[in-house]
Amino acid sequence: MKKHLFSLYLIFICQVVYGQTDTSFFFTRVKQDSSKLKLNMDAVYNRPFLQMGKLPVSLGGYLEANSSYFSTDGVSDGLSFQLPRLTMFMSASIRQRIKFMTEIEFEEGGREINIEFAALDLEFNPLFNLRGGVIMNPIGSFNQNHDGPKWEFVSRPVSSTTIIPSTWSNVGFGVFGKYSRKNWVWAYEAYLSNGFDDNIINNNQNRTWFPASKANGDRFEESFNGVPLKTIKMALKHRKIAEIGISWMGGVYNKFKDDGIILDKKRHLNFIALDINSTILKDTYLNGEWVWAYVDVPDTYIQQFGNRQQGGFLDIVQPIKKGKMLGWSESVLNIALRLEYADYNVGNFQELGLRIADHMYALVPAISFRPSAQTVIRANYRYERHTDLLRNPASQTAGFQFGFSTYF
Amino acid sequence: MNRRLLIFTIILEAILIVSCERITPSVPADDQILDGPIDGLSSAEKTRFLAGDAAFNDEIFTRETGLGSVFVATSCGSCHAGDGKGTLFTTLTRFGQTDETGNKFLHLGGPQLQNRAIPGYTPESIPAGATFSRFTPPSNTGLGFIELVSDEDILAMADPSDIDKDGISGVPNYSTLPSFINALPNAVPKNGKYIHRFGKKAAAYSLLHQTVNAYSQDIGISSAFAPNDVYSGQEIDPEISNLTINNVVFYLQTLKAPIQRDQNDTQVQQGKQTFIDLGCQGCHKQTLKTGLSPIAALSNKAFHPYTDLLLHDMGSGLDDGYTEGSAKTAEWRTPPLWGLGLSPNSQGGQYFLMHDGRARSIEQAIEMHGGEAGASRDRFKKLAQGEQADLIKFLKSL
Numbered sequence: 122m123k124k125h126l127f128s129l130y131l132i133f134i135c136q137v138v139y140g141q142t143d144t145s146f147f148f149t150r151v152k153q154d155s156s157k158l159k160l161n162m163d164a165v166y167n168r169p170f171l172q173m174g175k176l177p178v179s180l181g182g183y184l185e186a187n188s189s190y191f192s193t194d195g196v197s198d199g200l201s202f203q204l205p206r207l208t209m210f211m212s213a214s215i216r217q218r219i220k221f222m223t224e225i226e227f228e229e230g231g232r233e234i235n236i237e238f239a240a241l242d243l244e245f246n247p248l249f250n251l252r253g254g255v256i257m258n259p260i261g262s263f264n265q266n267h268d269g270p271k272w273e274f275v276s277r278p279v280s281s282t283t284i285i286p287s288t289w290s291n292v293g294f295g296v297f298g299k300y301s302r303k304n305w306v307w308a309y310e311a312y313l314s315n316g317f318d319d320n321i322i323n324n325n326q327n328r329t330w331f332p333a334s335k336a337n338g339d340r341f342e343e344s345f346n347g348v349p350l351k352t353i354k355m356a357l358k359h360r361k362i363a364e365i366g367i368s369w370m371g372g373v374y375n376k377f378k379d380d381g382i383i384l385d386k387k388r389h390l391n392f393i394a395l396d397i398n399s400t401i402l403k404d405t406y407l408n409g410e411w412v413w414a415y416v417d418v419p420d421t422y423i424q425q426f427g428n429r430q431q432g433g434f435l436d437i438v439q440p441i442k443k444g445k446m447l448g449w450s451e452s453v454l455n456i457a458l459r460l461e462y463a464d465y466n467v468g469n470f471q472e473l474g475l476r477i478a479d480h481m482y483a484l485v486p487a488i489s490f491r492p493s494a495q496t497v498i499r500a501n502y503r504y505e506r507h508t509d510l511l512r513n514p515a516s517q518t519a520g521f522q523f524g525f526s527t528y529f
Numbered sequence: 530m531n532r533r534l535l536i537f538t539i540i541l542e543a544i545l546i547v548s549c550e551r552i553t554p555s556v557p558a559d560d561q562i563l564d565g566p567i568d569g570l571s572s573a574e575k576t577r578f579l580a581g582d583a584a585f586n587d588e589i590f591t592r593e594t595g596l597g598s599v600f601v602a603t604s605c606g607s608c609h610a611g612d613g614k615g616t617l618f619t620t621l622t623r624f625g626q627t628d629e630t631g632n633k634f635l636h637l638g639g640p641q642l643q644n645r646a647i648p649g650y651t652p653e654s655i656p657a658g659a660t661f662s663r664f665t666p667p668s669n670t671g672l673g674f675i676e677l678v679s680d681e682d683i684l685a686m687a688d689p690s691d692i693d694k695d696g697i698s699g700v701p702n703y704s705t706l707p708s709f710i711n712a713l714p715n716a717v718p719k720n721g722k723y724i725h726r727f728g729k730k731a732a733a734y735s736l737l738h739q740t741v742n743a744y745s746q747d748i749g750i751s752s753a754f755a756p757n758d759v760y761s762g763q764e765i766d767p768e769i770s771n772l773t774i775n776n777v778v779f780y781l782q783t784l785k786a787p788i789q790r791d792q793n794d795t796q797v798q799q800g801k802q803t804f805i806d807l808g809c810q811g812c813h814k815q816t817l818k819t820g821l822s823p824i825a826a827l828s829n830k831a832f833h834p835y836t837d838l839l840l841h842d843m844g845s846g847l848d849d850g851y852t853e854g855s856a857k858t859a860e861w862r863t864p865p866l867w868g869l870g871l872s873p874n875s876q877g878g879q880y881f882l883m884h885d886g887r888a889r890s891i892e893q894a895i896e897m898h899g900g901e902a903g904a905s906r907d908r909f910k911k912l913a914q915g916e917q918a919d920l921i922k923f924l925k926s927l
Contacts, residue, residue, distance in 0.1 A: 195556025319648065323596075325589040327603055375648060385649050421646045423603055424618070472617040475877065502552075511618065511877035513610055517554040 151179055160308050160356050160364055161396065162259055162297065164266040165222055165238060169495050169528045170212060182209035185269040187524030191503075194516050203524075204230050206269065208237070218244035223255075226288070236341070237288050248298035252312070255341065257290040259310040259354035260370040261410045262396035264289055269526035273438050273457040273489040275501050276522065279481065280432030280463045284412050285392065286332035291315045291350065292341050304360040309353075315340045316350030316372040317390060322418055322426045328465045328479060329416055329426045331390075334374075348373040348387070363399035368392075374416070388417040409435035425510060427466030427477065434461035438489075449492040459485040466510065478512040481505055496527035560788035563670045563871055564612045567785045569826030574783065581780025584773050585609075590748050595768030597749040598650040598760040599643035605743065605777065608666040612784060613868070613875025615666030617886050621747070624661035629855045634659045640853070641746040643759055650760065660850035660858075664729045665886040668868050668875070671786030672727070674832045675865070676736055677819035680717040680724050686814060686837040697811040697901045699839030702731035702862065704854030709754040710738050715820065725854055726838045729884040731862040732853035736781045740774055783824060786832055787868035791926045800923025803916055808905045812837055812863040835866035835927065844899020847883070859900060870925035891921050 151170040159167050170179035184207050190200045205228060212222040223239040240254035257265045263281035267288050281287045293314025300307050317334040324333035334340065350372035358364035371391040377384055391414070398408040411433030418428045438457040446452040464480040482505065489499040501522040506515040559565065566578045586606040590596040601621060602608050608619040622642040625634025632639045637656040646652040655661050683701055691698040703722035706712060713735075716723055727733035733742065737754075744750040749759045753771055756764045791797045804810065813835040822828045840860040848859035856862075861884055869891070873879055880890050888894035898906040909917065 190553075192553035194554050197553065323591045323593075323647070325591060327589040327607065388648075419646075419648050421650075421652045422648065423600075423607075423645050425603065425607065470618050472620065478877075509610060511610060511616060511875070513877055514874055519553040 160299070160306065160358055161262040161266045161366060161398075162308055162310055162354065162356060164268070165224070165257065166212065166220075168210065168268065170210075177215070178211060178213045180209070180211050181528060182207070183268055183270050183526060183528045184208075185524065185526040187275050187522055189275070189520060189522045191518055191520030193518040197520075207231075208268070210238075215241075220244075235288075235290075237290050246298070248300055250297050251294070252297060253294040254292065255290050256293050256295065256312055256314060257288060258293075258312060258314060258350070258352040258370055260289070260352055260368045260392050261285050261287075261394035261412055262366055262398070262408075263287050263410055268528075270495055270497055270528050272436075272526075273455055273487050273497065273499055274436070274459050274485055275499055275524050276485075276503065278410070278434035278459070279461050279483060280412055280434055281410060283330070283332060283463060283465075284414050284430050284432050285394065286335055289331075289335070293349070295352075306358045308356045308358075311351075311353045313349040313351060315344045316346075316348070317374040318345035319375045319388075321374055321390070321416065322422060327425050329414075329418065329428070329430060330465075331414070346373055346376050346378070363397055366394075366396040368394045368396075370394075385419075388419070390414065390416045404440050406438040407435065408438075409433060424468075424470060424477070425466070425479075427468055427479065429467035430463070430465050431467055432461070432463030434459055446490075447492070451493060453491040455487075455489045455491070457487040457489060459483070459487070461485070476512070477510055478508040479510045481507045496525065498525045499523070559785075560790045561871070562611065563668060563784075563787060563868055563875070565785050566783050567673070567826050570783060570824075574779075574824065574826075577776060577779050578783050581776035581778070581783075584777050585780050588773075590750060592647050595748075595750045597643075597645075597647045598758075599646045599652050600749040600759075601641070601643055601645060601747045603748065605748075608747070609669050610875040612669040614668045614872050614881070615886075616876050616879075616881045617665065619666050620886065621664045621666070622655070622661050623664065623851060623853070624655050624659040626852055627660055627850060627858060628852065629857075638759075643746070643749065662849035662851035663885040665881055665884070667729070667864065668787075668872070669781055670784050670868055671832065671834060671865070672736055672784065673782030673822075673824070673827050674786055674817070674819055674830065675726060675834060675836075675838065676782060677822050677827055678726070678817050678838060679715055679820045680713075681715065682817065683724055683726070683838050684717060687839055695808070695811055696904050697808075697841065699812065699837055699841050699863070699901075700855075700860075701838075702726075702840050702854040702856050704732065704734070706734055707738060707741075707755075709741065710734055722855070726862070728853070729861060729864075730853040730856040731838065731840060732856075736778045737774070740778050740781065744769060744774065782827070786834070787871060787927065789833070789867075789926055790870065791922075794922070794926070796919050797923045797926045799916075800919035800921070800926075803912065803920045804923055807908045807912075807920075811905070812839070812841055812902065813866050814863075833867060836863040839863060841902065842900040844901075844903060846897060846899045849885075866924060867927050869927045891924055892917070 149172050151172050168181050170181045172179045185205050188202045207227045210224040214220055220242045224237045226235045226237050236255050238255055238257050240252050240256050243251045259265055264285055264287045291314040293312045295312030297310040318337050320333035321331050322329055324330045352370040354366060354368035356366035373387045374390045375385055375388040377387045392412055394412040396410040400406050414430040416428050418426050436459050438455050440453050440455050442454040461483045466477045466479040468477050470477055485501050485503045487499055487501040489497050491497050503520055505518040508515040589604045608615045623640045625639035626632040634656055638653045643653045687699050687701055689698055689700045701724040703719050704725045706723055712723055725731045725734045727739045733739040741754040744752055745755040750768045751758055751765050752769050752774055753767045758765045814837045815835055816831055816833050819827055819830045840856045840862055842859050843861050850858050852858045882888035882894040883897055888897055895906055895909050
């Protein structure tokens, strides 16, 4: 028995040693089919996977590592280093037209571990697929298309993480489909899932804060109030022009009934998002998203918790050199600019009649270098202005970020 | 090209790293902001200041940490942006007391209206028959100095019978101490009551008294000092530690005093002389001094708050029909003028002056002065336009 074990061990070690010099020994990289008209909704499968032999399981993942130096009104905590996320994903073709895919994310050095996606897809027709499990609600484009290596910027867009609380996923079921003809493709998605909870107006941010619901681990087990969150998206794309998407997500966020006793009226929240991406002037890439959020906050609650939010971003990415650079044959050097805005409290003070502020602007020029399509090394300068509720002089934050993100 | 690109990238990165502190926002000058500690604190005191700063400005209360159930604000910083004055949005309403015999509406939620509530609860409303007054939050700066003015010095500024016949007859606000406050050794009580000095009508004895009341009445947070829930009136477990409250008190004690700007400007100097000539100094005393303090940096210091910490009759125009302690309904404690020029930085770029923010400019605030200040107000109105401008510039330099 020990001899067998030793032999097995030797074989394993040899394979590991060999494997370290030739990664194709175990795995082959699954080529992405670039001829297909990919949409933001396809992002979950539109990733570089590694396949082992002829096994029907593919593996993948990505890593992000950064360093940053920021100063707010002249006060800085100095230079720091972050590992914001390590994500691993796995897909399996169970049978023809039955697929499973999961994405597990380790955030902030492992302090948070989240199942961001774990769904079974059954295709009856390209126009009609069923999906169930942990789904990523298709609100805007970033939520589904959030992989670090796809972006030229170190930070995620503020409006897409603090208004739409990307990555926002939940347990649910739904349908999706796609219809294409020549250069055109039209697609839709519609899901019912567990939703938000009343921590969006009961949190330590002192404002309506949708990400607060992400802290509720029970949301993968049960709905906070029994009313499903509904998400619907439609997207239209022309290969040579642009993709445009419109999406809505809405539901009830409060516990209006407990143990059969009515506690409050049903309080709704709604998100409407527009997203667009296009390549103009041959190779200038534009990508943007805008979201409006509406929440029924009780009139008797403090106005710091607003009932309307809005915000968005626009990324402009311009390749300035492509080809062989520094020994890499298919590398790209980009310059890029992100403009972003988030208003956390749209409206007027009841007492003053004046506009409420509580908003931020940011401007992020960037340089990125891609030695391959799967890896990006990026340097950003970020300038932000935050204005408080009362429109007092804005606090200014600025600094540098440097880091990389790569699929593996 | 590749080598050039590499060199360019390395140079660019080097420039970025070297220039980090040059192209990021600079620190505002000390005289442009209200927050920051007094000079001369020890390392241990600075650490305690930072702990109090975090509790005061960053701790947002939620239902789980004790907010409400009825409340006015969700944090200390909500009402004191940048440690400055508040606005009509953060106004407090107090009701139910018309004379020194006490508040007749304590059983109906007095003395303070909690006008907001967490979901599922109903906020308070002012009971029928109760008179009320609205108070905008004051700035927090320099309070540690004010706390250390001796009762003896306050009494020396008082002139209840207007013996000097200048029309000004300031009196201290005497009130009973809550059970958790010990009178200071040099206190000068009268009939078992003590001189209070903080608040629009000088209703708080010390910064501990003010802080405990604010947690309880503004945020609905119970403590070992004030264990009763504002909603039910029943005693509940403390929702905040004594350490946190003491750290906040220390923070308030050690926040620096506002620093005057443009002191060498001739217009400012002329305005200061006008201020004296008009008799404003009768109440807005320029210089006071502290006594001994366990915080060495506060001990035996002269400072310039422009207040006498006394109550003055401000006339019928400012009589709100509500009072606290021994103050009468038209009596208000002289507000310190230091920091006046920086008020708009915490009030959304505007002025909300007087006790309830009704004055939208310094000129309006002066014109609302009546009673004991009526003569000075009238003299101000008779000034030439240029002299008025000098005075306003001086006040904005404070």
